Amino acid sequence: MTTLSQLPLPPDAGGAQALATTLAHAILSGKWASGETFPRERDLCEHFSASRNRVRNALAELSGSGLIERTAGRGTVVRDIEDWHLLDPQMSEWMAGLEAPHPQLVREVFAFRLSAEPFVSELAALAATGQDLARIESALVGMCDSAADPARREEHADHDVAFHDAIYRASHNLVWRQMGLLLRPSIVALIQHSHHQAGSLDDSLERHRQVFDAIRLRDPEAARDATERVLARTAADLGVEHGTRPLTRPASLPD
């Protein structure tokens, strides 16, 4: 839709970054189709009653994350979802702040986790230091602690993210570590969609603890299996199945 700037969003009073967040959320929500021209700077200035400077800084952030492409004389166009920098931490923040996450993105990110995270757990089991273990355990304790009260869902999600992020960290590879930031959107989406599932929490906590135990005992195989079980439950809760095709890795049967 060539949605005019009027419809999508109310004005904003925060700094430049707040404006960027507002616009990013609009794009992530699919307000503009790929290839469509974005509103001009002038109009954005007017609509948000912001200086051109703030608008330009905000647009620069969007451009830096691959959401839009700006060329002098032509204007600003929204880029295809394939060109978005999904691994940009800022992007993860934007996605996590979205109330209704882009369905395709959630599926894609989760499919990635499904394939990669068991392997990361293997690495963690081999490379984790005492500090790493402490971090993982601390997150686990936080999850258990905030599990009872349904009013502390947000806190619980934070600890959940911290748990998995700590595992990525424990791989002791900078690249894998960066990917831990991808988790937040998918976990937040999970929490939102599965809150009505009763009693699944105890089960989830138990599975998480098994991952921790396996890593603590330096048992890569067990860590991989336990992580697969955690993700399998999550996949079921999210209704994701293992979307396209391969669950984790085809041992020997191609089809």
Place this chain on the structure above:
Amino acid sequence: MTTLSQLPLPPDAGGAQALATTLAHAILSGKWASGETFPRERDLCEHFSASRNRVRNALAELSGSGLIERTAGRGTVVRDIEDWHLLDPQMSEWMAGLEAPHPQLVREVFAFRLSAEPFVSELAALAATGQDLARIESALVGMCDSAADPARREEHADHDVAFHDAIYRASHNLVWRQMGLLLRPSIVALIQHSHHQAGSLDDSLERHRQVFDAIRLRDPEAARDATERVLARTAADLGVEHGTRPLTRPASLPD
């Protein structure tokens, strides 16, 4: 080193992005230690004879990639390498343009490839479309074509990157696809370090072709094995070994 702005780099005449590249290269080369204060805007303006606007835009890019952190009143400090956004495509470009890449980064990126890429090849063997195959083959032909002439090293590197990138694309997952952009630096580094190795090119081409054949025949296991062989040769050329520990993934033997 509290290297003054004098020493590191000659002035620049390009746009704002060019300046960002210059500064990024300086940081990636380790001219400033982590936590150290970066030169003030004023000094950068003077040294590069650039307007404050360009300097600010450049610094904003660096900040967006996690290289620096700016806070009003305090100044600009260089962030720790652990906080750099290695998966930001811009970062890959900067690293690729560096004549002497950061040794730790090359090792980390390659360690990541070593662990992940065989798996990506499995995915590609399962999900590749005809178009994907065409893309991979085209890159392979380009590699063969430019292999003979040592003066076309750059072109050869481009085709090499295109080959591996096409495989990441063929996984048909947006997250893995984004990671294909990580390859350029490590491949460029490889080309620079292995140009004196005679006769290794034919061998390398043959291994690449085997990867392609396996994907074309929809054989995930063969694709994984072939990719492992490609990377093993690359690792040997780079002198990386498989640094920390795990080569690809312990099928059943933990050690």
Place this chain on the structure above:
DNA sequence: ACTATACGAAATGTCTGACATTTATTCCAG
């Protein structure tokens, strides 16, 4: 002597208005 408050220097953040540059369109001559 020590603490607490107030002041001021120094850095980044923001606003404003003008001008430069690139791109697509339009209009006119050939």
Place this chain on the structure above:
DNA sequence: CTGGAATAAATGTCAGACATTTCGTATAGT
């Protein structure tokens, strides 16, 4: 109908002033 120059519209850049945050310092009070 085609080619090219003028024009309009968008983003990119510059310059200067002002606002805001932070830290150090001086000063007064206890």
